[in-house]
Amino acid sequence: MNPTDFLKKNIIDHLMKQGINQANAEYCALQGVNFYQKKSANTKDAFKDACNHAGLIAEQRCFGFKYKPPVSKSTRRNKRPQEAFDF
Numbered sequence: 001m002n003p004t005d006f007l008k009k010n011i012i013d014h015l016m017k018q019g020i021n022q023a024n025a026e027y028c029a030l031q032g033v034n035f036y037q038k039k040s041a042n043t044k045d046a047f048k049d050a051c052n053h054a055g056l057i058a059e060q061r062c063f064g065f066k067y068k069p070p071v072s073k074s075t076r077r078n079k080r081p082q083e084a085f086d087f
Helices: 003-017 022-038 046-061
Strands: none
Touching: 003 022, 003 046, 022 046
């Protein structure tokens, strides 16, 4: 599976979870993949940028659809052990 197929599948899944039908989700996912290939291949979070682009197109195409961007998983900051501060 190449990266564009993976990206397309995940965008479709994300949009369908938010309540858009499959045909519109596929069209918007293709637009998101095109955006990924042209502009956001070297950004920090390319999936989120492509998904946001597809979501904005979905809002324009579907009446009453409100896009919610994907939430990145947060990681806890590891604290230093107390032994590091013993001088």
